[in-house]
Amino acid sequence: MEHHDLHAESVTLCLGAEKTGKTTELVNQALRLIEDGNDAESIIVFACSPDAADSLRKRLARASKRLAEVRVTTARAFALEVLDTPCIKAKTGRSARMLTRFEESFLMEDLRVSGIPPKRIGAMVGFLRKGMSGMSDADPDWLATQEERDLFALLESRLDTYGAYLESELAARAFRALRSDAQALASLNVHNVLVDDFHLLSRASQHLSCLIADRFLFVSSNPEGGCETFDSQPNFRGAHELLRTASHATVITLEDVHLSPSRIEALNGLNALIGQADEIASGRERPAMEHAASSKQPIEEAPQFEIIACQTPEDEFAAIGTWAQDLLDSGESPADLAVAVPNRTWARNIATALSRHDIPCSSSYTAETVGGDIRYADLSSAAQFVTLLNLAADPRDTPALHAWCGMGEYLTCRSVFAQIMDACRRENLEMADVLASVAAHDDKARILGYESEQARIRERMELLRNALSDLEGRTGQDLIDALSRWTAASSQTPEAIPPAVSGLIREWAPNDDACSLAAKVHRAMEFPCLPHGNQVAIIPAERACGMDIRHMALAGMINGFTPPHASFDRTKTSPQKAARMISRDALRYRAAASSASCSTTIFHYTAMRGTDAQMLDARIERYFIEKGIRHARVSRSIIADAMAGETITLDR
DSSP, X not given: OOOOOOOOSEEEXXXXXXXXXXXXXXXXXXXXXXXXXXXGGGEEEEESSHHHHHHHHHHHHHHOTGGXXXXXXXXXXXXXXXXXXXXXXXXXXXXXXXXXXXXXXXXXXXXXXXXXXXXXXXXXXXXXXXXXXXXXXXXXXXXXXXXXXXXXXXXXXXXXXXXXXXXXXHHHHHHHHHHTOHHHHHHTOOOEEEXXXXXXXXXXXXXXXXXXXXXXXXXXXXXXXXXXXXXXSBOTTHHHHHHHHOTTOEEEEEOEEOSOHHXXXXXXXXXXXXXXXXXXXXXXXXXXXXXXXXXXXXXXXXXXXXXXXXXXXXXXXXXXXXXXXXXXXXXXXXXGEEEXXXXXXXXXXXXXXXXHTTOOXXXXXXXXXXXXXXXXXXXXXXXXXXXXXXXXXXXXXXXHHHHHHHTTSXXXXXXXXXXXXXXXXXHTOOHHHHHHHXXXXXXXXXXXXXXXXXXXXXXXXXXXXHHHHHHTTOOHHHHHHHHHHHHHHHHTSOSSOOHHHHXXXXXXXXXXXXXXXXXXXXXXXXXXXXXXXXXXXXXXXXGGTTOOEEEEEEOOOBTBTTTBGGGGOTTTOOHHHHHHHHHHHHHHHHHHHHHEEEEEEEEEESEEEHHHHHHTTOOEEEEEEETTEEEEEEOBOHHHHHHTTOOOOOOO
């Protein structure tokens, strides 16, 4: 799909690899707009993630005081705002509400009424999500089978009943709403749009950003693509599609990479691995991208790319602490440093290592994804906390009511909920009213079967009624403590704030009521962003995209962590699938390795406890005994090998 609904009088595309100056060109273009007399309010800048938006906001402010007034956001945030306008809400019948991950689990249970095997439902929903974000669903013939059409119809029906959205459909819905309502589009009063890292946005997000510009559109993009950063299903070829539509566009091509020779050599090695993996995965030969050194880059006086081998994970954690301390001693600030980690265990241990040096740090893993197993009360305490907060803010919140009643029940009460949602659609009822009928044993409830599940719903609704009565009027810490008490009673766990929730409520204020606290929690879940402050960032590799970093450490670079263990197992994974895994991880680490403006350091180790290696799914080369304890020998990641200049030959 290549039609972008372009209305901009002027279009500029800036194409270049990592660290070629694309973002600098965007800042210069924004400055030109201001100097030409455009108001800051007429300009909007889209970044690829909330962290990238924060970094870009600071860069614009450093360039000009007037640019500090320019709005910098993400396509997801903008789409939600569009969908929250009264006229569009009236048309869609949905709130500007994105389902959380655990609420999506209930949606998947709801789809089992289709009779399709659960594993196949998961695969089909993945395909449907891709179609939504890629805007394939605009084509009436995009679904090939009746089974696909039936499941998509059921999915949309359930989402209409929920009155909420999946992340993958937000931008497409906003795009179509604005395209069909000229008045709503004009009311935005946005004339100039600048998009950084266009290739990391979904096709729907790309089309949305193009639609709203009527004077000037600037797009920066890496023609070699990238990795999934924030938007699901990024459209790496978006700039090429736009160029075919915008024949009048000005194209700026940036070729010089502003990195040291050693880092360019490392990236070229990584690009060779990516090219080989993509060729195996697709069956088509792909030329490896070569980075060219910038003529402006000075000769290295100190190592800009380094690999540090350690003996054990503990040695690696200590070495990263020393690395950070040495940089701080040389005059760098904590905010200039970042550590890309392979998993939550490494994040936690590296935070501990930095704290031993009294180095402040923030981890993206602190605000953990609220999940758990919704079938078990004790394993879903975080989800129950968030759900109860949502209901304290809005007792008629349909996804929250569904989740509250279904959590802790092995079948999630899906049979009776199928009937409830059908009744809602058939009789134009809201779920809150039907659940109230179930709780009261009135006539509406008698049309429903599954008495045992109804009994469970009545029990949960009674608990909810008591909880909401107690929570009413509470604010701040008093509200949080009360939520913890009722969550403990509901989940049969000790009274405490669930760990996964702690990071979500870190910005609470004493006067926060349920509505304001719920808004903060949803913002933290929908737009995960590192806290502000002078701190070392501990992040997954892909989070580095768009961030303003000077020194990057790549931690835990062993096979099994990256690429994943499954990519080496030919009994379970084909060479083509393994190649896709390797390419995906190599692209993630290319983003991290190239994000820092000054240096990249790789850390790895050679041995770890056998039990830890098994638990963390490291690739074990062999076992050995030392002081009566079984240890595992592990190997440096092939991604690190490629960056070190080694020739990697993948299975075909």
